[in-house]
Amino acid sequence: MTRNLSSGLLLLLIATTLVWTQAGLAADDNLLKNGNFEKRQSQSLPMGWQAFSSDKNHWYGTFSREDASTGSSSVSFLNSDKKVDYQGIFQPVRVKPGQRFEFSVYVANDPDHPLSGLSHGQLSIEWFDAQGKELDRSWSQAWGTHTSQEKWVKYAMVGTAPAKAVQGNFVITFFSGGETTGGFVLDDAAVIKTK
Numbered sequence: 444m445t446r447n448l449s450s451g452l453l454l455l456l457i458a459t460t461l462v463w464t465q466a467g468l469a470a471d472d473n474l475l476k477n478g479n480f481e482k483r484q485s486q487s488l489p490m491g492w493q494a495f496s497s498d499k500n501h502w503y504g505t506f507s508r509e510d511a512s513t514g515s516s517s518v519s520f521l522n523s524d525k526k527v528d529y530q531g532i533f534q535p536v537r538v539k540p541g542q543r544f545e546f547s548v549y550v551a552n553d554p555d556h557p558l559s560g561l562s563h564g565q566l567s568i569e570w571f572d573a574q575g576k577e578l579d580r581s582w583s584q585a586w587g588t589h590t591s592q593e594k595w596v597k598y599a600m601v602g603t604a605p606a607k608a609v610q611g612n613f614v615i616t617f618f619s620g621g622e623t624t625g626g627f628v629l630d631d632a633a634v635i636k637t638k
């Protein structure tokens with residue numbers, strides 16, 4: 444699957460920010476480690492990322508050979524037969540109040556096991572103070588059953604670190620809510636400082 448963005452899909456949904464341009468990121472600009480998911484920490488977890496879920500933080504995702512750019516690996520978010528309400532991965536980034544960040548990923552519906560029912564994925568940023576208390580949380584537009592199986596689509600959001608924030612957790616969550624099996628593949632996650 445190649446990255447071939449189309450502006451004909453997924454329009455008109457309420458978005459924090461939805462950007463249709465291809466990412467022209469220099470590697471140094473991306474504050475996330477291993478955003479292209481080419482390096483593995485275990486059989487299923489990409490290096491540099493932490494996993495969580497409603498099932499004792501067990502991670503049911505795995506890797507896919509579908510790739511959004513030039514690598515050979517992406518992350519496959521799967522809803523197994525188990526009743527997992529949500530699961531995901533995240534990375535913490537050091538921030539200062541007032542700094543603005545764009546958080547983006549490329550997503551495609553899993554052609555073999557497409558999303559079903561109300562299952563959906565979403566980006567979020569959780570802001571924490573120096574004591575580890577969550578100050579605020581903001582969300583991107585969701586992707587779901589309408590998401591293309593043919594093309595990679597970029598989802599992006601912009602967030603501004605609130606007063607007292609020292610850390611932002613950049614989170615990708617799959618809400619499956621006990622729905623039937625299905626999932627999506629995701630690649631090229633990036634967090635960049637923006638104006």
Ligand SMILES: [Ca+2]
Pocket residue numbers: 479480481510511512514515516517630631
């Ligand atoms: Ca990749």
